[in-house]
Amino acid sequence: MELFSILVVDDEEDFVETLVNRLKKRTIDAVGVLSGEDALELLGKREFDVVILDIKMPGGMDGIETLKEIKKIQPLAEVILLTGHASVESSIEGMRLGAFDYVLKPIKLEELFPKVAQAFEKKDVHNQKIRSAKIKQSLRYW
Amino acid sequence: MKTSLYINLQRKIILIVLVVSLAPLILLGGTIYYQFAGMYKDKIEEQIRYRAKAQAEAVDVFLKERITLLNTVACTHTLSELTDEQHLSEIFSVMNSKGGAFVDLGIINNNGQQVAYMGPYDLLGLNYYQQPWFGEVVSKGIYISDVYFGYRQLPHFIIAVLRQENQNTWIMRATIDPDVFCAIVRSAQVGKTGDAYIVNKAGVYQTQPRFDGEILSKSHLDTALFGREATVIEQKDGQKGEVLYAGYWLKTPRWLLVISQEAAEEMSGLLVTRNVEIVIIVLGLLAIIMTTVFMTRLFVRRLKEADNKINAMNAQLMHSDKLAALGKMGASVAHEINNPLVVVMQKIGWMEDLLEEEDIQKTKNLEEYKITISKIDHHLDRIRKVVHNMLGYARRMEPRLEKVDINETLNQTIDLLENYARINNIDIQTDLASDVPIIANDQAQLQQVFLNLISNAIDAISKDGLIEIESRSTDSHIVVTISDDGPGIPKDQQKKVFEPFFTTKETEKGTGLGLWISYDIMEKMGGTIMFENKEGKGSTFTVKIPIVLPEKE
DSSP states (O other): OOSOEEEEEOSOHHHHHHHHHHHHHTTOEEEEESSHHHHHHHHHHSOOSEEEEESOOSSSOOHHHHHHHHHHHOTTSEEEEEEOGGGHHHHHHHHHTTOOEEEESSOOHHHHHHHHHHHHHHHHHHHHHHHHHHHHHHHHHO | OHHHHHHHHHHHHHHHHHHHHHHHHHHHHHHHHHHHHHHHHHHHHHHHHHHHHHHHHHHHHHHHHHHHHHHHHHHHSOHHHHHSHHHHHHHHHHHHHHTOOEEEEEEEOTTSBEEEEESSSOOTTOBOTTSHHHHHHHHHSEEEOOOBOTTTTSOBEEEEEEEEETTEEEEEEEEEOHHHHHHHHHTTOOTTTOEEEEEETTOBBSSOOSSSSOTTSBOSOOGGGOOSSOEEEEEEETTTEEEEEEEEEOSSSSEEEEEEEEHHHHTHHHHHHHHHHHHHHHHHHHHHHHHHHHHHHHHHHHHHHHHHHHHHHHHHHHHHHHHHHHHHHHHHHHHHHHHHHHHHHHHHHHHHHHHTSHHHHTOTTHHHHHHHHHHHHHHHHHHHHHHHHHHOHHHHSOOOOEEEOHHHHHHHHHHHHHHHHHHTTEEEEEEEOTTOOOEEEOHHHHHHHHHHHHHHHHHHHOSSEEEEEEEEEOSSEEEEEEEEOSOOOOGGGTTTTTSTTOOOSOTTTOOSOHHHHHHHHHHHHTOEEEEEEOSSSOEEEEEEEEOOOOOOO
């Protein structure tokens, strides 16, 4: 049973493939896509707990646009932004738009995991609230 | 080479200015003198010419008077009356008392026989028939002789007039007193060198000249040079220099009255003027030369100073341009390295993950693999740090403005490093001015700069030393100085300290980016960062932060 699900979005194929492999090895349900469009398509089909999203993706949608769309499709999915040094300002804007946090490339898994865990916790708390709210609501009808 | 350039310039300016200013002065002086001298000379010539003419006329009048007198006496008496010695003596004394200047008087009959004589010499009975003048007076009626010695061995001249009495002709002859005549001529001698005399057509002196020879000797004047009017000629005379001669032909005898004057004497007024002019011009020249040399030197010195300043500024500009270019290049290189690094690090992580799997655990060299991977990981980490620093995200951001207390920031930074300093037995002393204003700036960036500088100071000293940190404020800047008593920065390294990757520290200890980043931060803030080696030992870094007061809330 996987702990939780992560969607990795980055235009660097080698990076996505390796990161997904490493996450899977840690029994995380990880899926990688190479563009913002693909990510949105996939998010339309299934739910993810955490999205790791590269801000700078040349050609096609960039990270910030993708982030806005993600928040429309799955408002509860927590987004962690991947940023190069030149785009720290964009990541600050991303956080204003609802991203959970950002990490600087190149990342070490040890640095990434705590943030993913926090993001998941946040989402979990949120989900529990929703669940209890639902329970309360169904109890009312009951 | 540079110096000779300035010396050349100085020489050129001095030369040009001198030529341009001196040439007109000398030309003007020369022209004025020349014109003035010409006018002066004309004036003198005019004067001497006038004098010659006036004197000649006076002599003419004198001679005419004598002739008239003789004619009057001859025409109003008969030969018989005049041969009466008593009568002749009376007439002679009347003539001398009224007009004078007669030495003797004689009556000569048409045979040339002197039939009557009145005078100091015994000339009665002498026959003049053979004398050349006798024929002349007979044919022309009047005769004035040149001066000659004659029987009496004294220079004199005679005037003779012819009397036609019925069928008989006779001649009345008188000798003119040479002293009286000479005195009239000599009255025109003026000054120390002025002379006046009469020469005949052949140039023989008819009166005693003041200088230049004796009466009846030949003068060196060429009488052909003198025309009908009063003429002035100029001749060089051995000892006297230029001599001016003015000559005027007398009307009756063909005698030339000459007035001479040494040019030098007449020109003495001009000489004084010339000397005064020369003195003025020379003084003027000296003043111009001195002023020119002085001003040019001053000018060239100023120019040199300005050039030096500009050169220093250019050097500084070039240096900061170089740093900026290096910065840009560094950043783009770092960026390019970063992208593959991202992948490589994941791949290494993945290999590490895979080594945990069961079947690989049995591999013989598992430990080697693990060590190798961790080594690679370690060094990748170093690359990552360098790239991080190069791209230094903090300084890529626009500075965030907040209220910053520089003293407070310094104290915080010192707190961070206090332990490190104490371990190395380094004392940090502060002298922070209390009037340093609160400014609007980016505290994190300033702290980074101070951190870099203070930790550099600690590293420079390495063990046992003193760091002095000072803050003070000027009108426009807050100035922070951080001095250490370490070995200072060697001369050959001074230019490089702000360049990226320049470090004197061991590989693991410093990346060589600290000062570069600090420089960049200060530059972006509109401040400066400089250093100088202290006299003795150690170096001082000076940070100037522009004072921008925070907006009032």
